[in-house]
Amino acid sequence: MKIVILGFGAVGQGIARVISMKKDYLKNRYELNPQIVAVCDRSGAAICETGLDEELLLQTKNDTGKIALYPDYGFPDRDSLQVLDEIEYDCLVEVTPTDIDDGEPARTHIMKAMEDGKDVVTSNKGPLALSFQDLADCAIKNNVEFKFEASVGGAMPILNLAHETLAGCSIKSVYGILNGTTNYILSRMANEGSSYEQTLKEAQEMGIAETDPYQDVEGIDAACKIVILANSVLNLPVTLKDVKVEGISKITSESISLAKKEGLLIKLIGEASSDDLEVSPRLVRQGSPFAVEGTLNVATLKTDLADDITVVGKGAGSVETASAILSDIVSIWKMRS
Amino acid sequence: MRFNLVLDVPDVPGQLLEVLEPMGRLGANIVAVIHQRDVKTERGTVPVHITIEGDKEILDKVMDALESKDINILEVDGVIRKEQITTVLVGDIVEEDLQDTVSKLNKLNTVKVADLDLKMSDEPRNSATMMVIEADFGQRKEVLKNIKKLGAQKGFLVINEV
Ligand SMILES: NC(=O)c1ccc[n+]([C@@H]2O[C@H](COP(=O)([O-])OP(=O)(O)OC[C@H]3O[C@@H](n4cnc5c(N)ncnc54)[C@H](OP(=O)(O)O)[C@@H]3O)[C@@H](O)[C@H]2O)c1
Numbered sequence: 001m002k003i004v005i006l007g008f009g010a011v012g013q014g015i016a017r018v019i020s021m022k023k024d025y026l027k028n029r030y031e032l033n034p035q036i037v038a039v040c041d042r043s044g045a046a047i048c049e050t051g052l053d054e055e056l057l058l059q060t061k062n063d064t065g066k067i068a069l070y071p072d073y074g075f076p077d078r079d080s081l082q083v084l085d086e087i088e089y090d091c092l093v094e095v096t097p098t099d100i101d102d103g104e105p106a107r108t109h110i111m112k113a114m115e116d117g118k119d120v121v122t123s124n125k126g127p128l129a130l131s132f133q134d135l136a137d138c139a140i141k142n143n144v145e146f147k148f149e150a151s152v153g154g155a156m157p158i159l160n161l162a163h164e165t166l167a168g169c170s171i172k173s174v175y176g177i178l179n180g181t182t183n184y185i186l187s188r189m190a191n192e193g194s195s196y197e198q199t200l201k202e203a204q205e206m207g208i209a210e211t212d213p214y215q216d217v218e219g220i221d222a223a224c225k226i227v228i229l230a231n232s233v234l235n236l237p238v239t240l241k242d243v244k245v246e247g248i249s250k251i252t253s254e255s256i257s258l259a260k261k262e263g264l265l266i267k268l269i270g271e272a273s274s275d276d277l278e279v280s281p282r283l284v285r286q287g288s289p290f291a292v293e294g295t296l297n298v299a300t301l302k303t304d305l306a307d308d309i310t311v312v313g314k315g316a317g318s319v320e321t322a323s324a325i326l327s328d329i330v331s332i333w334k335m336r337s
Numbered sequence: 338m339r340f341n342l343v344l345d346v347p348d349v350p351g352q353l354l355e356v357l358e359p360m361g362r363l364g365a366n367i368v369a370v371i372h373q374r375d376v377k378t379e380r381g382t383v384p385v386h387i388t389i390e391g392d393k394e395i396l397d398k399v400m401d402a403l404e405s406k407d408i409n410i411l412e413v414d415g416v417i418r419k420e421q422i423t424t425v426l427v428g429d430i431v432e433e434d435l436q437d438t439v440s441k442l443n444k445l446n447t448v449k450v451a452d453l454d455l456k457m458s459d460e461p462r463n464s465a466t467m468m469v470i471e472a473d474f475g476q477r478k479e480v481l482k483n484i485k486k487l488g489a490q491k492g493f494l495v496i497n498e499v
Pocket of ligand 1: 006007008009010011012040041042043065080095096097098099105123124125126150151154315316317318321
């Protein structure tokens with residue numbers, strides 16, 4: 001299977017790493033031989049029709065920051081769309097940064113690949129949160145597979161769980177803790193009685209919160225995931241602007257300590273059902289499955305036959321997120337062969 | 338023994354059967370069913386009065402079965418059942434007249450503020466209050482919506498239960 005990776009940051013590199021680590025496993029178990037035939041970042045591309053070396057890709061990016069400096073097969077100034085035009089491949093892995101204003105450049109990359117008849121796997125929330133239905137229609141029209149497990153909850157399986165494992169159930173609603181950064185901040189505030197501002201600053205120093213934390217702390221990132229869940233699992237044709245969003249920046253240590261007295265914790269919860277699309281701080285019971293600490297994510301599917309199903313897992317991380325992308329690649333491979 | 342129940346049942350085909358099924362299955366004797374389709378609530382449900390007879394053990398099992406099917410039991414033998422709702426409000430609780438907040442909540446249909454805790458902050462707008470509110474069974478959604486509305490009017494952040 002020939003793979004093109006657009007974007008070579010934390011997730012893109014994670015994919016190269018897991019493909020390198022799992023070569024024998026994939027071959028023995030699925031007769032799958034994934035070949036990375038092109039990788040792009042902002043410096044340009046590395047291209048080789050017979051397959052690039054994963055370790056050399058990682059080393060080049062690590063040492064120079066530029067994938068275009070890949071020995072012999074590096075092409076500076078070659079942009080992603082040119083690469084998609086020029087090269088023979090089976091599956092696009094789109095892992096450029098999330099943009100929530102127009103979903104670009106990922107939206108154009110994904111559409112082009114699908115129109116060219118290629119399968120697509122992505123972890124990018126932007127295009128999904130803004131134009132899910134267009135993308136899903138495009139995939140159907142061109143008869144290609146389009147999978148995005150990693151876009152919700154990183155390594156935590158939720159979309160494929162709902163579609164495949166729970167194939168016989170109707171899902172009535174979904175709710176969960178879908179943002180690791182805010183869960184880390186709220187857990188620390190609850191454990192240490194510290195203020196929001198101070199805890200955010202510490203999380204930034206530790207690299208858990210971004211320098212510009214806006215999308216995480218104001219609930220936008222969680223809202224994107226709620227849109228993806230609503231479309232994919234509940235079949236609701238909604239976009240980001242349909243979600244009521246309240247973040248955690250107004251949470252005070254006073255409110256957390258009051259809640260604790262009653263055995264409750266404050267968590268940022270996203271909820272999707274046919275009559276509610278919302279991200280807001282909510283009260284959960286200590287000791288319940290939602291009382292997770294640190295950067296963990298958790299989600300519950302309310303089903304008709306199986307009642308509640310709850311999953312917990314790592315919502316981010318290079319190899320963790322790549323694991324979800326690899327699952328999508330394997331499932332496309334199984335379908336195609 | 339005998340239970341007089343009032344249940345809150347969605348007015349869609351098949352729902353009444355859904356309610357009666359566990360009664361039959363568990364061996365309770367159904368004495369009477371009054372299905373008042375003309376008194377539909379705002380939520381699109383109708384109250385169904387059912388009288389069942391049987392051993393206490395059987396009747397308890399029926400109640401458990403109804404609850405596990407998410408069927409709202411509004412009354413048992415004329416006693417209205419209550420549920421507790423906990424909420425936390427963040428903001429300038431005192432400046433925005435706490436007494437007025439409580440009395441506005443108490444004016445909502447079937448609602449009573451049963452307990453209240455307050456935590457003041459040096460920065461007044463960081464103060465918080467936690468309330469335990471009692472309301473009739475089946476009213477939770479409506480009550481939560483109204484708390485949000487009141488919070489928005491007073492500029493509070495409202496933190497409701499999941
Ligand atoms: N990190 C996680 O744990 C995680 C979890 C779930 C989902 N996601 C999603 O996965 C995606 C990737 O995340 P990440 O953490 O890997 O981001 P990242 O570390 O910022 O990496 C983004 C990569 O995209 C490249 N890029 C930017 N514009 C491009 C363009 N026009 N064409 C080709 N490449 C371009 C960047 O190039 P340069 O290297 O040259 O700057 C960089 O290599 C995002 O959409 C994110 O929301 C991430």
